[in-house]
Amino acid sequence: MEDIMRGRFSRSMITVAVAAAAVSAVLSVSITRTLGQAPAARPARVGGKPNFSGIWQANNEANWDLQAHAALPAAVTQPGIYPYDYARVPAAPVLALGAAGAVPGSLGVVQGDGQIPYKPEALLIKKQNAEHWIDRDPELKCYLPGIPRAMYMPYPFQITQGTDKIHIAYEFSNTARTIHLDKVAGPPDDTWMGHSVGRWDGDTLVVDVLICATHNLLKLFRFGWSPQRA
Incomplete structure (x- = not known):
């Protein structure tokens, strides 16, 4: 029984390996052809x-x-602990956006x-x-x-x-x-x-x-x- 299971497992691994190799070959050819194509000359x-x-x-x-x-911690801000414009903090509605809501x-x-x-x-x-x-x-x-x-x-x-x-x-x-x-x-x-x-x-x-x-x-x-x- 163990030999049968080992044989099935080996054949399965070989099948997967062959399939993976085939896919890899197709992808490699496809990528190579794409990268190998010279771009068409663009007229000035x-x-x-x-x-x-x-x-x-x-x-x-x-x-x-x-x-x-100036850079801001968020597009919408509110007063923070310190009463200065440069110390404003993100307003509650935009706080969840994190850095994505900041303004460079x-x-x-x-x-x-x-x-x-x-x-x-x-x-x-x-x-x-x-x-x-x-x-x-x-x-x-x-x-x-x-x-x-x-x-x-x-x-x-x-x-x-x-x-x-x-x-x-x-x-x-x-x-x-x-x-x-x-x-x-x-x-x-x-x-x-x-x-x-x-x-x-x-x-x-x-x-x-x-x-x-x-x-x-x-x-x-x-x-x-x-x-x-x-």
Whole structure:
């Protein structure tokens, strides 16, 4: 009986080993072929204009605030034991987020004096968005982020450029966007990502984003925004 069990066990081990070897061989061939393929040459220009095709990612802290800001232990804070602004602690609703809810410091991405000429009502919206971040930030709910925020979130996106269309596929929330370089009628209603119409000014791509969903844009974390033009 022991010899029979040993024989069955040995045959089982051999079967597993052969199967594992076969899978390993298939994976090795597949990976080798993928790594061995030379990338297609990307033309520097498309239709006489700069070619933006490729993988892009914003490597800055604009997703938390476009302007210069200090690092914070959380996006929403409350007074701690010591009555100083630098000694504030994470507010109870965001405490469970831990380090994921922290805000990294930044010198800002606004050129010049670093200031944004907010209208008083927009500045009020920005303040309210910061105070109610956990309720208003579309990123926390995995909603579409809207424009321009989708361009400076800390996730990669891919641009595929043609002569009359530029398509952008974002990693976050599987978002997609098309910039129309030709005349195309806009959508019949507001959309989360807006309607993007582009034009070339020399080698500079200028994009107007219209018909954005106001309930989305006005809830961008720490920003006030105009629904008419982005």
